[in-house]
Amino acid sequence: MDVLKQKILSEGKVLSDTVLKVDSFLNHQIDPVLMQEIGKEFAQRFKGFDITKILTLESSGIAPAVMTGLTLDVPVVFARKRKSLTLTDHLYSAEVYSFTKKESNEISISQDFISSEDTVLIMDDFLANGQAVFGMIDILKQAKARIAGIGIVIEKGFQEGGKKIRQQGYHVETLANIAKLSDGNVTFKKEE
Amino acid sequence: MDVLKQKILSEGKVLSDTVLKVDSFLNHQIDPVLMQEIGKEFAQRFKGFDITKILTLESSGIAPAVMTGLTLDVPVVFARKRKSLTLTDHLYSAEVYSFTKKESNEISISQDFISSEDTVLIMDDFLANGQAVFGMIDILKQAKARIAGIGIVIEKGFQEGGKKIRQQGYHVETLANIAKLSDGNVTFKKEE
């Protein structure tokens, strides 16, 4: 997605060989017009997949997911990393391991909002080692929902997540796939 | 806002005299079309306020804020309750007290995204005792930004937050103001 790649090149900051900071438009400040473009792009790529619902994870996944849900006209459910005032029981939960923190965290959704009747698009802002996406896949398997595919805004193609998820047969659509960050610059993968 | 009030009446669950659950369209599952309507409503109510930016708080504030930002064509910044991989220094922070948990939590934004040049609309999903909004007001005062006003999706008018914020002279726009939950039903305040 060219307008996204341009934004990454002009506003992204390469913090290390493995971390790209895009706080100015995706992870802290959000560019709503760009989010709407992202929503339209995902809706286009997943047209005909009969999606009934989108599943994402708080917090950075919410804006891209809601714009995609707006274009596809489907509800969006965001999994929580902590229980909330109203999310307390009848949950589907999964463990998500953090390589950086070397600890597992539980993500949950209410059983009320995803059922075996649903065909779900999983979405997230970043795909790195894939733990968050595998957690959401686990949740959808518990709910016996059909998984339409996975929509990712920025994939770090040099990390394992994308490869592992595709090897399991899931359809992954990535809007910007980064081949490397290792010279302080962003290098995108060549698109086929 | 009638379509929102209808949604609250048909899908909201009164959990107690003080808590309304709206997980099916605002706090866990999100209705993107309703969020777009909410965005247009806030944009209409704050037209002519010269807003340059919206400030909200993760997670439930994000969807309404991003839709409002889309209609007003301004960026949206969400304050974080915990540091993240890329939000670590040069922060404005404020304490937000929780009456339920009887503890304070720190919320933060990067100094990069709000300046004294900004005119900011504060937004949140619920207004109860107002601690989250006062935290965001504190942050904006540190940044020396002008505060255009506060946009709230659901206000519990029987709690103190709305009164305290208005008494300080801030312009508050609420889309659904609840007079009481105390008979197991939602009773809205009469609109002037």
Ligand SMILES: Nc1nc2c(ncn2[C@@H]2O[C@H](COP(=O)(O)OP(=O)(O)O)[C@@H](OP(=O)(O)OP(=O)(O)O)[C@H]2O)c(=O)[nH]1
């Ligand atoms: N900016 C940025 N973020 C990255 C990058 N790689 C991973 N992340 C984000 O970091 C968080 C993952 O951290 P951990 O759970 O500690 O996982 P990890 O060490 O195994 O990667 C996730 O944030 P999250 O759950 O999405 O948090 P939130 O932003 O939704 O609150 C993920 O999206 C990167 O290169 N740049």
Ligand SMILES: Nc1nc2c(ncn2[C@@H]2O[C@H](COP(=O)(O)OP(=O)(O)O)[C@@H](OP(=O)(O)OP(=O)(O)O)[C@H]2O)c(=O)[nH]1
């Ligand atoms: N559903 C619902 N939520 C209410 C109600 N009253 C307050 N809240 C939400 O509860 C959270 C506040 O909890 P505390 O910080 O413990 O504050 P409190 O005890 O002083 O009210 C906030 O969630 P938050 O920060 O917005 O969390 P998040 O949803 O963004 O993650 C607030 O929006 C209510 O009647 N119904």
